[in-house]
Structures are given as structure tokens and as C-alpha cells.
Amino acid sequence: MIVAEVVRSGFVESVHHGIVALTVGKSFGDVDSPFFPRSSNKPLQTVGLLNAGLVPREEADLALMSGSHDGEPFHIERVRAMLAAAGLGPEALRCPADLPLGEAARNAWLRGGGEAEPILMNCSGKHAGMLATCVVNGWPLESYLEVGHPLQKALADAVSRLAGEPIAAFGVDGCGAPIFAISPMGLARAFQRLVEAEPGTPERRVADAMRAHPALVAGTGTEDTVLMTAIPGLLVKKGADGVAAAALPGLGAVALKISDGATRARVPVLLEALRRLGAETPEIPEVVLGGGRPVGEVRAVW
Template sequence: MTIVAEVVRSGFVESVHHGIVALTGRPGVGDTGSPFFPRSSNKPLQTVGMLRSGLVPREFADLAMASASHDGEPFHVERVTAMLAAAGLGPEALRCPADLPLGETAKRAYLRTGGEPAPVLMNCSGKHAGMLATCVANGWDLESYLDPKHPLQVALADAVSELAGEPIAAAGVDGCGAPVLAISPDALARAFLRLVEAAPGTPERQVADAMRARPELVAGPESEDTVLMRAVPGLLVKRGADGVSAAALPGVGGIAVKISDGSARARVPVLLAALRKLGVEPPLIEEPVLGGGRPVGEVRAVW
């Protein structure tokens, strides 16, 4: 396994991170052809499947919300609630687990009000709201919408496989309870590039355009996904748990990153390095190593 990042503290390399990086049309790093679980980086592909299955979004921006790993800010929760209401449903229809906001700022503010964990706060609730709205549009059962054999999940798996250009290698259960589908890093990078290079008005392009138009819905105001999509015109980015990220820029290429030990702090420097390999100069997003509450080092890409 290739070392893709190292942690430097006070001038000394204290640890390293191994990983895999797939780049469309260019040599990658590590075994980019073997399947893995992209976690939430699957979401935009699943949203394409929802559109192909008859989802009619209440608003264009709801497609960004359905593809999100949101921070749980009040505007995120309000939009998820509105998506459900437009389908004639309430938050009680959600089958994702109760949780607190993912974003630290949103979590602290919510806890100060005495708030308790709730499914609508869970970072995947937008995806679940989109899934439920798709079921309503088709008259499918709502109670079992997370079952891999449910017509919804069969349709979404078909969409992911078609976009990836390879069969689904395995189906697991993601943290939110929905199926997560294993494809290779090469396939993930290829699928993201398909989204941004699709013809305007197609389901693929609608999802990419919605995410790029409203990146604060996809994650949070200060997340790397939001910062990068705002800074680089046309760039699509979607992070996933356990050190995963995927990105694509039309006419340039697609990227898939997987940090082997699941480290989130190594993900961003490696993604920025991958963008530079494609000739894109991303904004500086620092990943400082702290000591005594102040920066004493950094996490840097080395591949």
C-alpha cells in the first residue's frame, strides 16, 4: 500500500497514512481497480437513480440536499422537513437513526437549547427524504424503503452500476441504515466525471449542477466540499466517511481518494494534491497538527 500522506509534528514525521488515489486518464496510486465502499461519496450517484425513477424535486436545490452529508444547521433541517412535507410526509417517516448535528458549530448551538438527537438531524436525512419522496412518486412501500430488495434500492443500485461502468461488487449497510454499494476507485472517479460532463438537463447533470450551485447544502458552510466548489468553477466534490472523497471537473478529469486507515485529516491534503496533479490549483485548506492549542505541524501529501 502506498504512503500518500505524512503527519509532521515539530519537524519530525510522527506517522504516515497509506491510501489509494484514482485519476481518470492518468496513472493512479495503489490498487485503484479493486472494489471498496465509497460511503457517502455514493450519494450523488444514488440521487441520479432517484431522478431516473421518477423523483420530481420540490425545488432544484433539493437535489443537493438529497446528495448531502449535511452539518445539521437549521437551514439544512428546514429543507429536509420541507422535502418530506412536499411528499405528504413528516420526519417520523425517516428510518435513519437519531443523531445530533454533524457540524461542531451546529451541534454546540443545538445542545445549548437542550436539543435531543433526532433522525432529521442525522447527516444523511436529506438522502432519506429523497428516497421517501421517490417511493411516494411510485406508490412504493415506505416502511421497507431501506431493504436492498425494495424496488427503490434495486433501481438505485442499477443506476450506480451503470454510472460506474462496472457491476456492484457488494452491498453493505451504511451508517444511516441505507445500502452502500461497493465499486472500484477507478469507477467512482469515472462516475463523477460522467455527472459533470453529461448533457444539460439530464439527471446526471441536474444533480451535479444542483450541488455546485448550492454547495452549502451538500455539507456545511465551512466544509472542504463547500470551500472547494465555491473556489473552483465547475468542480464537483463529495466527501465520504472513513477517508473517502470524490471530485470531478469537466474537461479535466475525475478523482477518487480512499485513505486506508479511514483518517479524515489525511483526506483533504491528498485530495488537494490530486487536483494539482490534474492541473487545478485549489484554495489552501490547512490541516494543522496542534500542540498546546497552537499549530506545531501539518498533514501533507507525499505521493
């Protein structure tokens, strides 16, 4: 199944195959075999943090814990504040040292003479939330990334419950934290449960925080932030290797994986999937540049 094609100067130069799960009785490709959703799992893990007793300083912190931030100053300041509220400093983070994910933030940091630091890593918000939850429960801090740690057991339970299926495999994500394999359909079900949960529940708190503070989920001009700003009520979280999950209350949810990991095919396919749910979506073209000017596009062909 072809789900997207790259057209340059009228010539189809490449195609991208993918798997798409829709919670409206439709699917494309194998939506029942497990895979690693990568960062699309983050909102589900944040629900697990709340279930484990986390009390955030403010609801906006839940958006940052659930996101993959660009490392802009307002992201980093909030991570520092989250850690400080738990009586911790950046040295407690066990994610790898990195530069800001966003190009503008990275260039500004390097111009200022900055170097890679764990707090700049795009998952530092998630790690700050994990550490704060450990503090609340008196759990060990040094080993919070081990799959057998009480924290990670609680997060795995939350992901499994929301997905409606057992965890198929455990892996290690790019940030060093455990990642839990579920099916694309399970991921779509989980996102639908987030947006359709009762107000005030952990699920709904996470969904509401992300939608109210989309810039904390990603960053200025970044995919998730742009989509949630443009489509009222949308919850969306991308993941590495061409993964995305999204949901709209009353319409359903979608989870997708571009098989070759192509990120530029992700938005056109996601927007088409949302249209198939019945959503009104804006035109957000994925432009192919040549010599600095538009010469083609990536489009969903299904």
C-alpha cells in the same frame, strides 16, 4: 505507497497510505478492487432517484439529497419541507436518531435542550429524497431501506451504470441504507460522467445543483462546501473512512481512499490529486495544533 505524512515540530510522526484513481490514465495503489465509497456514493444515488421519477420541489433539494449536512437550521428546515411536499412528516424517516454533525450546530441544539432525532442525522436529506421517490411510484414506505425494495434496486442500477461496472457487494451504511461496493476507478468514472453530462440530464442536474448550492452539501466551513466554493466548477463529495471523489469538467476526476480511514489526510491528498489533473487549487493547509497553536501540518508526499 505513502500519500500523506503528519509533521509535528519538524518531526514526521506518522504516515498515511492510500489508494488514488485518476481518470487520466494514472493511478496509485489498487484502484480496481471494490470498496464501499460510503457517502461519496450519494450523488450517484440521487441520479437514480431522478431516473426513478422523483420531481424535486426545486433543484437545490438535489444538493441536500446528495450531501452529508451539518444539521444547521437551514438544512433541517429544507428536509422538513421536502418531506411535507411528499405528504410526509419526520416520523417517516428510518435513519437513526442523531445530533447535528457540525460542532456549532450540535452545541446550539444541545444548549436549547434538544435531543437526538432522525431528521438531524446527516443523511436525512438523502432519506427524504428516497421517501419522496417511493411516494411518486406508490412503493412501500416502511421497507424503503431493504436491499430488495424497488427503490434500492433502481439506485443500485444507477450506481452500476455510472461506474461502468457491476455492483460487487451490498452492505449497510451508517444511516441504515444499502451501500454499494464499486472500485475507486469506477467511482472516479462516475463523477466524471456527472460533470460532463449534457445539461438537463439527471447526471448534470445533480452536479449543477451541488455546485450551485455547496452549503447544502455539507455546511458552513465544512470540507466539501469550502472546496466547491474555492475551486470553480469542482464537484466533490467526501465519504466516511477517508474516502473522497471529485471531478472537474474538461480535466477529469479523482477518487481516493486513505487506507487507515484518516480524515485529516484526505484534503491534502485530494488537492494534490486535483493538481495532477491540471487544476489550479488554493492552499488549504491541514494544520496540526499543539497547545492551541499551529505546530505542524499534514502534507501530501506521494
